[in-house]
Amino acid sequence: MKIIAGNVCAPLGFRANGVHxxxxxxxxxxxxxxxxxxxxxxxxxxxxxxxxxxxxxxxTQRHIADGRAQAVIVNSGIANTCNADGVEVAEKMAELAADxxxxxPEDICVAxxxxxxxxxxxxxxxxxxxxxxxxxxxxxEHGEFAAQGIMTTDTRMxxxxxxxxxxxxxxxxxxxxxxxxxxxxxxxTMLVFITTDCAVSPExxxxxxxxxxxxxxxxxxxxxxxxxxxxxxxxANGLAGNEExxxxxxxxxxFMQALNTITVHLCRMIAGDGEGATKMLECTVSxxxxxxxxxxxxxxxxxxxxxxxxxxxxxxxxxxxxxxTGYSGADVDVxxxxxxxxxxxxxxDVCRDGSGIPFSEEIAKKVLSExxxxxxxxxxxxxxxxxxxxxxxxxxxxxINGDYRT
Amino acid sequence: MKIIAGNVCAPLGFRANGVHxxxxxxxxxxxxxxxxxxxxxxxxxxxxxxxxxxxxxxxTQRHIADGRAQAVIVNSGIANTCNADGVEVAEKMAELAADxxxxxPEDICVAxxxxxxxxxxxxxxxxxxxxxxxxxxxxxEHGEFAAQGIMTTDTRMxxxxxxxxxxxxxxxxxxxxxxxxxxxxxxxTMLVFITTDCAVSPExxxxxxxxxxxxxxxxxxxxxxxxxxxxxxxxANGLAGNEExxxxxxxxxxFMQALNTITVHLCRMIAGDGEGATKMLECTVSxxxxxxxxxxxxxxxxxxxxxxxxxxxxxxxxxxxxxxTGYSGADVDVxxxxxxxxxxxxxxDVCRDGSGIPFSEEIAKKVLSExxxxxxxxxxxxxxxxxxxxxxxxxxxxxINGDYRT
Numbered sequence: 173m174k175i176i177a178g179n180v181c182a183p184l185g186f187r188a189n190g191v192h193x194x195x196x197x198x199x200x201x202x203x204x205x206x207x208x209x210x211x212x213x214x215x216x217x218x219x220x221x222x223x224x225x226x227x228x229x230x231x232t233q234r235h236i237a238d239g240r241a242q243a244v245i246v247n248s249g250i251a252n253t254c255n256a257d258g259v260e261v262a263e264k265m266a267e268l269a270a271d272x273x274x275x276x277p278e279d280i281c282v283a284x285x286x287x288x289x290x291x292x293x294x295x296x297x298x299x300x301x302x303x304x305x306x307x308x309x310x311x312x313e314h315g316e317f318a319a320q321g322i323m324t325t326d327t328r329m330x331x332x333x334x335x336x337x338x339x340x341x342x343x344x345x346x347x348x349x350x351x352x353x354x355x356x357x358x359x360x361t362m363l364v365f366i367t368t369d370c371a372v373s374p375e376x377x378x379x380x381x382x383x384x385x386x387x388x389x390x391x392x393x394x395x396x397x398x399x400x401x402x403x404x405x406x407x408a409n410g411l412a413g414n415e416e417x418x419x420x421x422x423x424x425x426x427f428m429q430a431l432n433t434i435t436v437h438l439c440r441m442i443a444g445d446g447e448g449a450t451k452m453l454e455c456t457v458s459x460x461x462x463x464x465x466x467x468x469x470x471x472x473x474x475x476x477x478x479x480x481x482x483x484x485x486x487x488x489x490x491x492x493x494x495x496x497t498g499y500s501g502a503d504v505d506v507x508x509x510x511x512x513x514x515x516x517x518x519x520x521d522v523c524r525d526g527s528g529i530p531f532s533e534e535i536a537k538k539v540l541s542e543x544x545x546x547x548x549x550x551x552x553x554x555x556x557x558x559x560x561x562x563x564x565x566x567x568x569x570x571x572i573n574g575d576y577r578t
Numbered sequence: 579m580k581i582i583a584g585n586v587c588a589p590l591g592f593r594a595n596g597v598h599x600x601x602x603x604x605x606x607x608x609x610x611x612x613x614x615x616x617x618x619x620x621x622x623x624x625x626x627x628x629x630x631x632x633x634x635x636x637x638t639q640r641h642i643a644d645g646r647a648q649a650v651i652v653n654s655g656i657a658n659t660c661n662a663d664g665v666e667v668a669e670k671m672a673e674l675a676a677d678x679x680x681x682x683p684e685d686i687c688v689a690x691x692x693x694x695x696x697x698x699x700x701x702x703x704x705x706x707x708x709x710x711x712x713x714x715x716x717x718x719e720h721g722e723f724a725a726q727g728i729m730t731t732d733t734r735m736x737x738x739x740x741x742x743x744x745x746x747x748x749x750x751x752x753x754x755x756x757x758x759x760x761x762x763x764x765x766x767t768m769l770v771f772i773t774t775d776c777a778v779s780p781e782x783x784x785x786x787x788x789x790x791x792x793x794x795x796x797x798x799x800x801x802x803x804x805x806x807x808x809x810x811x812x813x814a815n816g817l818a819g820n821e822e823x824x825x826x827x828x829x830x831x832x833f834m835q836a837l838n839t840i841t842v843h844l845c846r847m848i849a850g851d852g853e854g855a856t857k858m859l860e861c862t863v864s865x866x867x868x869x870x871x872x873x874x875x876x877x878x879x880x881x882x883x884x885x886x887x888x889x890x891x892x893x894x895x896x897x898x899x900x901x902x903t904g905y906s907g908a909d910v911d912v913x914x915x916x917x918x919x920x921x922x923x924x925x926x927d928v929c930r931d932g933s934g935i936p937f938s939e940e941i942a943k944k945v946l947s948e949x950x951x952x953x954x955x956x957x958x959x960x961x962x963x964x965x966x967x968x969x970x971x972x973x974x975x976x977x978i979n980g981d982y983r984t
Binding site: 220221222223224225251253254255256287288289290291477478481482484485487489490491492494495497498499504506522523525526527528565566567569570571572573574 | 662
């Protein structure tokens with residue numbers, strides 16, 4: 173398996189594009205994206221667990237119920253959530269795309285991201301679609317146009333592609349994502365679109381995705397708010413020519429590994445590009461009683477506002493990490509906890525057996541001044557292990573969210 | 579029942595004081611406080627649910643196990659938590675105070691607040707105690723010295739006193755608190771000390787306190803972080819001369835009402851003086867399926883970083899309130915939700931039946947520019963009701979916590 177250049181257009185038979193159609197005011201901002209496979213795909217998706225669900229999710233859920241889909245249409249700027257006519261509008265958006273693509277509306281997934289509670293006027297979508305479809309192409313540039321079209325307060329485009337082998341055939345898998353704010357998924361996440369030319373049955377695709385998100389997107393948090401529109405869609409068109417993966421085995425394992433490479437990369441990008449973030453935090457908990465305990469602790473730590481602000485200030489205030497460990501709800505023996513901070517500048521041990529140990533504040537400052545910080549927690553109480561990704565809490569987070577709508 | 583001037587010194591027979599002993603660097607900052615009753619008291623306390631517990635809490639828990647106490651000693655600056663010798667140091671602190679007061683160490687409650695994981699050197703405590711004890715007095719000013727001695731990043735002193743009648747006798751109850759950061763109690767909270775001259779048995783005192791905190795301190799959140807040192811101590815010395823309250827009845831109800839007036843006031847003060855806060859948020863959820871559902875929703879809303887930043891920006895971004903309602907975990911029918919914002923500038927309805935309704939952004943801005951904002955959520959789904967208190971999330975929260983230790 174190796175990382176290759178590209179994104180959702182890296183796998184065979186996927187074309188993409190993104191344009192500015194007018195949902196957002198700024199003309200330089202793409203706001204409508206399309207990803208299309210040349211042939212029908214196995215499809216799987218996971219959605220937000222928020223009781224308030226974006227209307228597009230309800231429509232995608234329905235369209236994907238048969239395990240099949242062929243295209244995804246997404247807009248940014250307005251979430252189409254908490255609107256009385258939301259589902260109707262999302263269905264219409266699928267119809268408009270289907271008309272232009274010569275597909276059935278039931279084979280189109282729909283997603284929206286942006287402000288909640290504002291009506292989505294489809295006029296710009298209707299007017300923008302012909303150009304969007306005419307410009308579809310199978311190259312990295314057009315995949316990037318699609319990645320740009322789903323960005324909101326993101327500052328960086330998020331894309332990745334991987335090549336791997338299944339059934340003796342070279343397969344590719346690629347993804348794009350938007351993250352930034354309202355990122356604290358629960359069994360699903362932000363907007364993520366992943367394509368592969370590997371042949372995988374709908375059942376195994378669903379199994380792969382569900383199992384993966386538990387350890388990836390569900391372990392990523394920017395601000396503790398679980399969005400109404402979180403959504404990961406995975407399309408597999410089988411054009412790599414491998415024998416369809418229909419059960420567990422070496423091919424499924426290869427596929428899972430490739431998928432995990434894609435998702436971990438996107439999680440790290442989403443965390444590092446959290447609203448206002450200056451640093452990416454990766455918390456790894458090892459030797460917990462169970463994997464679930466490890467996950468609970470790791471997520472509590474990267475979610476703590478006090479840990480996040482300390483990291484912003486490059487302050488080795490490890491007591492806040494231990495505090496979050498203690499209130500996480502996990503089964504932890506606090507007298508055994510060992511803590512370290514690590515970055516490419518080095519590693520510094522700060523706590524052993526649940527109590528502080530002397531350390532050089534100077535070295536700690538150096539370690540914590542890097543862009544990517546690892547928080548390492550050894551619970552010495554079992555074999556459970558988990559990693560969570562987050563970011564620091566900064567002035568800019570407050571600025572971005574204090575006046576988001578204007 | 580009426581609110582009167584004063585604090586923990588308002589009830590008969592309580593003296594207090596606060597001095598600078600040298601735990602904190604700034605000489606203008608009091609860092610050691612004492613509250614003493616002239617006679618033994620019924621005592622009750624609730625503590626943080628964090629598995630990581632400050633050593634002083636463990637000592638207080640032990641000293642108060644018999645339902646009796648007579649004094650409280652507290653320091654700010656260092657939390658005495660996650661230190662290998664923590665319990666020993668906290669016991670020693672009780673002993674030092676007992677020696678000076680001529681009491682038994684077992685009748686002394688101990689509390690500490692400040693940085694976690696730094697050793698607490700008792701030299702300044704030992705040197706400061708004689709002056710602290712010599713200066714004890716039963717007046718509002720000395721109660722305020724005590725209130726100042728427990729402040730950390732608090733910007734305002736928190737005190738209140740109430741007068742009520744029980745068994746035909748006039749009784750008084752008064753309290754002081756420190757709040758500010760790491761405020762997200764779970765069955766217990768920050769540092770709060772409440773005194774009363776009402777005669778109440780230890781059992782009924784415990785019952786009153788436990789029942790009250792569920793609806794007051796446990797519904798207050800500044801930053802979602804449950805501290806290691808949260809602690810509410812309630813001392814009742816019986817000097818009002820009423821017949822001791824030993825069971826439920828009109829006297830117990832009067833006492834509960836007076837206690838609730840004290841605790842709600844302190845919660846509002848703690849929320850409004852949250853680290854960096856410019857606004858106090860009060861979220862009231864009505865007509866929930868159960869009171870528990872109402873509490874869950876109210877707490878999720880005032881805890882949401884996105885709601886908090888929107889309130890900072892006076893932005894009526896109600897979708898974030900609905901979003902938090904949806905992910906709270908409460909049993910909610912999102913299609914019935916009604917939302918309004920209210921302040922002394924007026925009220926503005928923003929959502930009905932789970933969907934947005936047109937409203938004047940101008941009026942909304944006016945309503946949300948006040949210092950105290952009410953977020954009103956009607957779930958139209960039962961009779962459960964709850965209120966939670968919080969604050970906005972501001973640049974200053976980040977500033978304060980990005981570099982707390984230096």
